[in-house]
Structure formats: structure tokens, C-alpha cells
Amino acid sequence: xxxxxxxxxxxxxxxxxxxxxxxxxxxxxxxxxxxxxxxxxxxxxxxxxxxxxxxxxxxxxxxxxxxxxxxxxxxxxxxxxxxxxxxxxxxxxxxxxxxxxxxxxxxxxxxxxxxxxxxxxxxxxxxxxxxxxxxxxxxxxxxxxxxxxxxxxxxxxxxxxxxxxxxxxxxxxxxxxxxxxxxxxxxxxxxxxxxxxxxxxxxxxxxxxxxxxxxxxxxxxxxxxxxxxxxxxxxxx
Amino acid sequence: xxxxxxxxxxxxxxxxxxxxxxxxxxxxxxxxxxxxxxxxxxxxxxxxxxxxxxxxxxxxxxxxxxxxxxxxxxxxxxxxxxxxxxxxxxxxxxxxxxxxxxxxxxxxxxxxxxxxxxxxxxxxxxxxxxxxxxxxxxxxxxxxxxxxxxxxxxxxxxxxxxxxxxxxxxxxxxxxxxxxxxxxxxxxxxxxxxxxxxxxxxxxxxxxxxxxxxxxxxxxxxxxxxxxxxxxxxxxx
DNA sequence: AGCGCATTACGTACGATGTACGTAACTACG
DNA sequence: CGTAGTTACGTACATCGTACGTAATGCGCT
Numbered sequence: 190x191x192x193x194x195x196x197x198x199x200x201x202x203x204x205x206x207x208x209x210x211x212x213x214x215x216x217x218x219x220x221x222x223x224x225x226x227x228x229x230x231x232x233x234x235x236x237x238x239x240x241x242x243x244x245x246x247x248x249x250x251x252x253x254x255x256x257x258x259x260x261x262x263x264x265x266x267x268x269x270x271x272x273x274x275x276x277x278x279x280x281x282x283x284x285x286x287x288x289x290x291x292x293x294x295x296x297x298x299x300x301x302x303x304x305x306x307x308x309x310x311x312x313x314x315x316x317x318x319x320x321x322x323x324x325x326x327x328x329x330x331x332x333x334x335x336x337x338x339x340x341x342x343x344x345x346x347x348x349x350x351x352x353x354x355x356x357x358x359x360x361x362x363x364x365x366x367x368x369x370x371x372x373x374x375x376x377x378x379x380x381x382x383x384x385x386x387x388x389x390x391x392x393x394x395x396x397x398x399x400x401x402x403x404x405x406x407x408x409x410x411x412x413x414x415x416x417x418x419x420x421x422x423x424x425x426x
Numbered sequence: 427x428x429x430x431x432x433x434x435x436x437x438x439x440x441x442x443x444x445x446x447x448x449x450x451x452x453x454x455x456x457x458x459x460x461x462x463x464x465x466x467x468x469x470x471x472x473x474x475x476x477x478x479x480x481x482x483x484x485x486x487x488x489x490x491x492x493x494x495x496x497x498x499x500x501x502x503x504x505x506x507x508x509x510x511x512x513x514x515x516x517x518x519x520x521x522x523x524x525x526x527x528x529x530x531x532x533x534x535x536x537x538x539x540x541x542x543x544x545x546x547x548x549x550x551x552x553x554x555x556x557x558x559x560x561x562x563x564x565x566x567x568x569x570x571x572x573x574x575x576x577x578x579x580x581x582x583x584x585x586x587x588x589x590x591x592x593x594x595x596x597x598x599x600x601x602x603x604x605x606x607x608x609x610x611x612x613x614x615x616x617x618x619x620x621x622x623x624x625x626x627x628x629x630x631x632x633x634x635x636x637x638x639x640x641x642x643x644x645x646x647x648x649x650x651x652x653x654x655x656x657x658x659x660x661x662x663x
Numbered sequence: 664a665g666c667g668c669a670t671t672a673c674g675t676a677c678g679a680t681g682t683a684c685g686t687a688a689c690t691a692c693g
Numbered sequence: 694c695g696t697a698g699t700t701a702c703g704t705a706c707a708t709c710g711t712a713c714g715t716a717a718t719g720c721g722c723t
């Protein structure tokens with residue numbers, strides 16, 4: 190039975206070392222770290238199997254001994270980044286704790302701008318994802334609600350953070366790989382947009398533009414969104 | 427000046443027809459429709475310039491007369507899908523209208539499962555995106571709040587819908603391109619997860635699993651998330 | 664009316680990607 | 694000690710986006 194039928198596989202279920210054969214030259218952590226280094230430096234699109242192998246100093250195809258598919262490499266990256274998440278002893282104030290979770294997640298995504306793009310697909314089963322989830326649940330111990338509701342809260346919080354940071358960084362990641370600057374791109378887009386609005390076809394958008402409440406404080410917008418969301422889960426008095 | 431310097435460009439700013447030269451054989455709508463047809467049938471990854479050209483019946487490189495970069499093809503697709511959004515005369519009840527917006531968006535994403543993946547990057551400047559945004563603002567005419575707040579509400583609503591449907595469809599899109607079935611994948615993941623939980627390292631997740639409130643009604647979860655969010659914007663009495 | 668030139672059409676070609684496959688070296692278990 | 698399973702890795706292939714060059718086309722100007 191040399192040729193195995195293709196079967197689904199969770200990379201975390203396969204042991205790093207089976208005991209037989211030559212000692213593997215790298216650990217999963219090594220590989221994840223190399224990929225993260227590349228993504229941080231040159232963007233997610235620069236993470237290719239060849240490039241990661243070169244960073245490690247091994248042949249391209251050797252990587253496939255550790256990582257059956259490239260998608261699994263992504264999972265390693267997400268887990269490695271998740272490992273940077275600092276956890277703490279829950280304070281007893283679930284709202285404060287969840288706010289802190291959100292801010293820590295956001296700063297993590299700022300350090301690793303490729304994270305939002307990789308987090309969308311599926312809820313992680315990676316060790317650090319599980320640790321993170323358990324920690325969130327611990328923070329919510331003082332919230333009188335079912336676990337189902339708590340999970341909904343966590344999902345919603347993560348969703349908002351991801352959405353927000355994605356919009357915050359959407360072009361930043363792209364800027365790296367495009368031949369023109371962020372400012373040029375923005376200028377062109379804004380010019381086009383105000384041209385469209387000037388046609389009068391979008392009266393409310395025109396009013397929104399005219400409202401002009403000064404420069405938008407993205408930080409405050411983020412804070413407001415989180416607060417509103419947490420309020421929605423506050424048990425009624 | 428034959429060779430132009432690379433400059434940022436919004437595809438919607440360039441006219442479809444400049445008047446000079448041979449009559450273009452296709453419209454943007456034709457191209458978008460072809461790409462959408464392929465993505466609907468075989469998934470987003472099947473949308474390649476070659477494939478779209480073949481679907482249209484023209485040479486691959488002819489496409490670049492209409493679409494300078496592939497990313498712009500994606501913009502055409504999003505706009506075409508957005509064109510399916512049925513708008514209506516606002517009822518005066520902004521909560522009901524926004525709920526309807528959310529449900530329509532969700533069903534649109536169900537019809538075109540590749541939409542969430544393409545919507546994340548940047549807020550659209552496409553004609554149909556602008557129409558959609560203006561419509562949302564119209565629905566919110568009866569909400570006493572600044573345009574800034576209204577835009578935050580719309581962004582949050584879209585974020586929740588996108589996040590929710592993404593999780594809902596995350597694996598569905600992948601299933602199409604993988605050699606094993608959704609059920610097999612799920613089974614493997616669940617088996618691994620319960621193995622981890624059985625270690626006792628995640629007591630709260632274990633409790634969450636044990637809670638077992640019957641099969642999860644995703645529909646209801648979606649509804650609750652939207653309602654909670656809209657409540658958070660209700661002006662205080 | 665007719666000339667000029669911008670535009671369309673499209674074949675060829677290049678560099679890059681993920682990864683299937685085959686082979687050689689190696690090590691733990693029977 | 695042999696042998697089976699594992700690691701290492703070079704080669705090869707299909708596919709991708711797209712730069713470039715050339716031929717055909719038809720609008721706008723003189």
C-alpha cells in the first residue's frame with residue numbers, strides 16, 4: 190500500500206516525530222517562524238514554498254515532509270502568531286477583559302498584517318487557537334449566560350475586530366506589492382469618488398461628505414463599535 | 427510617449443469606449459457575466475484570464491484591453507453581483523429595512539459564494555456599490571443620528587453579514603476543489619477536537635460541548651446577531 | 664474623401680507558482 | 694542485522710498573470 194488514498198487531515202493531529210527514519214532537521218516552529226518572517230517583511234504573497242525553503246536553507250520539496258499542503262503552512266503561521274497572544278488571569282470584569290482581548294488582537298494584527306486574510310477561512314483547531322478560546326471563555330465566567338451565548342459573543346467580537354482591522358489595513362498590504370504609493374492610490378480614488386458625488390445622483394452621500402466632522406478618528410470608531418457590541422450582551426436589569 | 431508610467435487607476439473612471447479604433451467586441455457586463463458564470467459553477471479559483479477569455483470566445487490577451495489587471499476583473503464581478511441587489515422604497519422603519527438589507531445581502535452571497543472573499547479588500551467605488559450605499563442611507567433617514575454614525579452602522583452591518591456568511595460558507599467553497607467530501611473533513615476535525623477536549627486542558631470548552639442545546643440553528647444565530655447590533659444603535663429613550 | 668493614429672485583437676514567451684513523482688540516504692524497530 | 698518507513702531533494706509539469714510585438718481596424722481630423 191504505497192499510494193494512500195487522499196484523505197482529509199488536520200495537521201495538528203499528525204505527530205511531529207514518528208520515531209522512524211532520519212531525525213527531522215527542523216521543527217514546525219522553525220518553519221512557522223521562517224514563513225512569518227517572510228510575510229512580515231515582504232507580505233503574504235511573498236510566502237511561497239520555494240521562498241520558505243530557501244529561508245530555512247533546505248530544498249523546496251523537503252518542506253512537504255512537514256507540511257502536506259500549503260494551506261497547512263498557513264495554519265502554522267496563524268498558530269505561531271496566536272502564540273504571541275499574551276493571556277492573563279481574568280479580572281472578574283468580563284467587559285473590561287473582552288475589551289482588552291480585542292485590543293490585544295488588534296495590535297497582533299498590526300504586527301502581522303497578513304493575519305486577517307488567513308483567519309477568515311475556518312475557526313482554528315490549532316493549539317494556540319484553543320488556548321485563546323478557552324481564555325476568552327474564562328474571561329466570560331462572570332457573565333450570566335449560556336455557553337452558546339458566550340460563543341456567540343466571542344465570534345462577534347472576533348468578527349468585528351477582523352473586519353475593522355481588515356479595513357484598516359486593506360490597502361497597506363497591497364501597497365507593498367504595487368508600484369505606486371498609498372497616497373497616490375487614495376488620491377485617485379477620492380478624486381473619482383467626489384466626481385461621482387458631484388453628479389448629484391447620491392444626495393445622502395453628498396450630505397455625508399459635507400457633514401465633515403473633521404478627520405475621522407479610527408481609534409474612536411473601533412472603541413465605539415466594541416462598546417456597542419458588548420452593551421448588546423449586557424444582561425437586562 | 428508610447429510607454430506610460432505605471433499609475434494607480436480606478437477601472438470605473440476609465441470610459442468603456444473612447445471612440446477611436448475598432449468597435450470593442452464585448453461590454454464590461456459581458457465580461458463580468460462570464461467571470462461570474464465561471465465562479466458560480468467552478469469556484470473563484472477557476473476564474474483565470476484564460477478561462478474567462480475562453481468563455482467569451484476571444485484570445486486571452488484581448489481581455490487586457492478591457493481590464494488592466496486581474497484585480498479589476500474581480501471588481502467587475504463584485505459590481506455585477508451587486509447589481510442583483512433589489513432595492514426598494516424605504517418603509518420608514520429603519521430597523522426593519524436594515525434587517526431586510528442584511529437578509530438580501532446574505533442570500534446574494536449564497537447565490538455567489540465567492541462574494542465574501544472578494545468584498546473584504548476595500549469599500550467599493552463601483553456604480554452598484556454606490557447605489558447600495560445610498561440606498562442604505564435612505565433607509566436610515568428616519569434614524570436620528572449623524573451621517574458618521576449611520577455609516578458606522580452600515581459598516582458594522584456589512585461586517586457582521588460578511589463574517590457570518592464567510593463562516594457559513596468557508597468550507598463549502600473549499601469542498602468543491604478538494605478531493606474529499608465536506609462530511610469527511612468535518613468528521614476528521616470533530617474527532618481531533620473532541621480528542622483535545624478529552625485531555626481536560628480546556629474545561630470550559632468541554633462544558634460548552636456538554637451543554638449541547640441540540641443542533642445549532644445558524645439562522646437564529648444570525649438573526650440574534652443582527653438584532654443585538656441594531657439595538658445597540660437605537661437612540662436612548 | 665481620405666489620411667493618420669489610437670485602439671482592438673491575439674500569439675508568443677517569461678518567470679513564478681504548487682506539487683506529483685522518483686531516487687538516494689538514513690535510522691529505529693523486529 | 695536487515696528491512697521498512699522517513700527524510701531529503703532534484704526534476705518535471707501544468708497553470709498562472711501578464712509584458713511585448715504585430716496585424717487589423719475604424720473614428721476624427723484635415
